Amino acid sequence: HGEPFPIAGAIEDKSALTGFDMVSKLEEDDFARVRYVVDKVGPEYAHFAVIPDPFKISWRLRGGMQQLLMDYILDPELVHALARIATDYYKAAAEMAQAAGVDAIVMNGDLAGEETTIMSPDAYREYIKPSHAEIVEHVHNLGLLIIKHTDGNFWPILDDFLEVGFDALHPIQPQCMDIAEVKEYVAGTACIIGNIDCRNLLVYGTEAEVEQGVKATIAAAAPGGGYIVSSSNSIHPGVRPENYIAMVRATGRYGRYDDLQDHQT
Template sequence: MPSGVEGMLTSRERALKALCIEEPDRVPMWEGWITNDPVYYEVVGKAPSSALQPEESMELQLSCYRKLNLDMSPVLGIGTPKGWKPKIIDERTYIGETGSVHRYSPESQQTFIIDYPVKSPEDAESYAYIDPSSEGRLDHVKIFVKLAQKYDMLTVVEVGGGLEYTIEQVASIQTLSLLMHRHPRLARKLIGMVVGFSIEIGKAAIDLGVDVIEISNDSGFRDGPMISPKLFHEFIAPTLKEQVEIFKAKGASAVIIHCDGNVYSILDDMVRSGADGWHAIEPQAGMDLRIVKERYGDRICLLGNVDVSHTLPFGTPEIVAREVKECIRAAAHGGGYFLGSSNSIHRGIPPMNVFTMFKAGLKYGRYSPSTF
């Protein structure tokens, strides 16, 4: 879809320039996920969650992202094998494909993992991860990429990083940490299986036409990293570098890493991976966008940072617009910045604040000699 304005870049062009740490015409915008149904109802009249067919759900997401003037869209998404069904324990609890136990909370409308398949060294020794090549796993990706062609946005598919997906699907952070200290071979085995799966999924997605690979690797709490910087450097950093190199060699337009929390002490390792971008730079965890830009802005594109814990859920539109302006001033100079939330647009955010954020991005994000 051409921009329709002489001198304006298309969304794809704008996003690619920013990922290359170049100044485009304006600051590009992106959200990893919008799970806020009222936003969809106001923008496109219906939410993907109410769609009866995957194609309709994808069209609603793409149309909403386009109307909000976003420049990249996440791919919906990596699926389970054809015919696979979870093992139901009760009306709220089931066993997922990797063997982890999930429980749905109607109060929060979210599903939480309450038990893991690996609890001991013996479990780790015998555990086998899921097959990336199972029939049907990428069916939705094929459909999404085809539908996305008319929307002029870069497509982004999420794969798992070594830490986040291991502790979400295989073993608790306590179990994995003990294995790292006492049975490092077994820790590497578990992490390696998860990373191997992610590599094969990412390569297949690139073959299907996906532009950008996002390695989701949450590694931080609000007061520091989930594991020590030493363990991160030893067990996780090499897997990030491996994934980035493989995806770029395969032809990905860019590779970005998603990581929440206070991760100053492991940020060097993430940047050294060679990733093109980092999302989401959590302000409530003490991550200062201006400091990150000063230290790393010439080496990695920064995505996000409008506070999703306080400003977007509870702030006035005026406060939201002011924070958008502050983010742009902190990180847009020289290129290499996408405006967005510090995680995702969740159900607790008023739609007006979402619209205010992106309208302010258009207003304050224009590049010119006197802008920043």
């Protein structure tokens, strides 16, 4: 489980920026599996493509997050250049995803830990938010929705996310964000997704405990609309299959809006 972590990046210094291009590396075959799923499952379900956040693309190009965060202080010009590369790539990838038939894009990449954001809010606004705004506008112009995924406590930049125009926020990690508070804050502006604890509940809990957890989360977040049940990160290999099934069944039982009020007690 997980993903490869770079020990070296393609951009070792500013000299490597000359002629560097990620857009030309994109191929239609990169979205072959997306097209397969869209064709196989059909239009009655929503289809999503996951594309890394430009912040994530940037730190991978630099060989690690630590290096990019040092660049914030030591070489802002390089950081802006990386953001331009990542943003152009993202927009081109979104166009290919749209051509493959998806309904929404998930911008995947953590910007926060459990205490606070990885970078200061000012650094987010300087180096990342402009890319987010440009990408969100482009994705909307393609007729798609866009979901921002970040684990951790992103309260310090939540207003920025809303200003940028993300349609949904995922996963509202229960260890550091109260979903009822988030729902009240963003109601009518953005949808919220997630919050079913995949660190403890879905791994170690009983099926009955999962059902109660789903019921409580729906009661806190669903009234008025704008909540999608999901785990607090992913359905990773540590999740008990029985608990995943229990989560799905509980969602079906307690998640109908026409009788939601009856299940809140």
